[in-house]
Amino acid sequence: MIAVPGTARRARIELAPGRTLLAAVAEALGAIAWPSATLLLLGGALSEAVVYTSQRQVAGPRWISYGPPHRFGPIWFATGSGTFGPGLETTGEDSPSLHVHGTLAAPDGTPFGGHLDPALSILAGPIAAYAWGAPDALFRLAPDPTGFTLLGPAKP
Amino acid sequence: MILLARLQPGDDLVLGIEALAAAHAMPNALIRCGPGSTMHCTLQAGGEPFTVQGPGVELLVVLGELRLGIATLHGTVGDPTGRISAGRFVRGRNPVCITVELALEQN
Numbered sequence: 001m002i003a004v005p006g007t008a009r010r011a012r013i014e015l016a017p018g019r020t021l022l023a024a025v026a027e028a029l030g031a032i033a034w035p036s037a038t039l040l041l042l043g044g045a046l047s048e049a050v051v052y053t054s055q056r057q058v059a060g061p062r063w064i065s066y067g068p069p070h071r072f073g074p075i076w077f078a079t080g081s082g083t084f085g086p087g088l089e090t091t092g093e094d095s096p097s098l099h100v101h102g103t104l105a106a107p108d109g110t111p112f113g114g115h116l117d118p119a120l121s122i123l124a125g126p127i128a129a130y131a132w133g134a135p136d137a138l139f140r141l142a143p144d145p146t147g148f149t150l151l152g153p154a155k156p
Numbered sequence: 157m158i159l160l161a162r163l164q165p166g167d168d169l170v171l172g173i174e175a176l177a178a179a180h181a182m183p184n185a186l187i188r189c190g191p192g193s194t195m196h197c198t199l200q201a202g203g204e205p206f207t208v209q210g211p212g213v214e215l216l217v218v219l220g221e222l223r224l225g226i227a228t229l230h231g232t233v234g235d236p237t238g239r240i241s242a243g244r245f246v247r248g249r250n251p252v253c254i255t256v257e258l259a260l261e262q263n
Binding site (some may be wrong): 001002003004005006007008009038039045051053054055056063064067070074079080081082083099101102103111112114115132133134135137138139144146148150151152153 | 157158159160161162163164165167172175176177179180188190191192193202203210211212213214215216217218232233234236237238239240253254257258259261262
């Protein structure tokens with residue numbers, strides 16, 4: 001367990017249609033000068049969605065990985081959760097990262113849930129989101145013993 | 157105050173949040189779990205507990221509260237086929253797989 005306390009702040013943001021989830025969140029948070037947030041994503045239409053679920057890894061440094069992509073489009077995004085934060089300071093890879101899990105729904109209501117690829121999932125209409133964060137604490141990308149690069153709490 | 161946190165592999169979802177809250181003297185809080193995964197997931201929805209098998213179960217939206225240091229969590233999860241289940245997370249039976257990102261907002 002890792003934790004960093006901060007001074008709570010909350011904002012409502014609106015994610016712009018035509019953008020990827022990653023670009024839409026980065027732009028909306030950038031407009032209020034937040035480098036990081038945890039997000040509750042409300043519903044809306046996606047023109048495309050790429051979703052991953054887990055599978056056991058039989059070789060390599062990780063015991064688990066993502067399976068092949070599930071591609072949808074257009075599809076309804078029902079709800080989701082996300083974490084957004086800056087990239088790796090140590091390697092100079094300073095591109096921000098967005099980790100998103102959510103529920104998609106087909107037109108007949110059939111749901112599908114998993115990890116959305118934020119760079120390949122595209123908004124067809126606006127999606128509202130609530131963001132929580134702190135000026136004195138954030139989530140930042142860092143290498144992890146699991147073999148993944150993960151967002152974790154840190155001081156700015 | 158808000159506590160930004162991450163649970164690590166092997167931590168229990170409910171007990172881990174209670175331990176975080178105790179360590180930071182935050183007995184009452186809104187719990188917002190961001191994305192994360194458990195190795196398997198045991199939920200209860202008014203009947204007997206049931207288990208969603210992994211190897212990784214994706215936490216989709218998980219909300220809850222801490223009251224006097226006791227955490228109650230409800231939400232939706234997706235299994236490796238994308239099938240969704242929902243309910244209350246059973247204490248001690250939801251081991252974290254890779255990570256769970258979360259925020260505890262004091263109230």
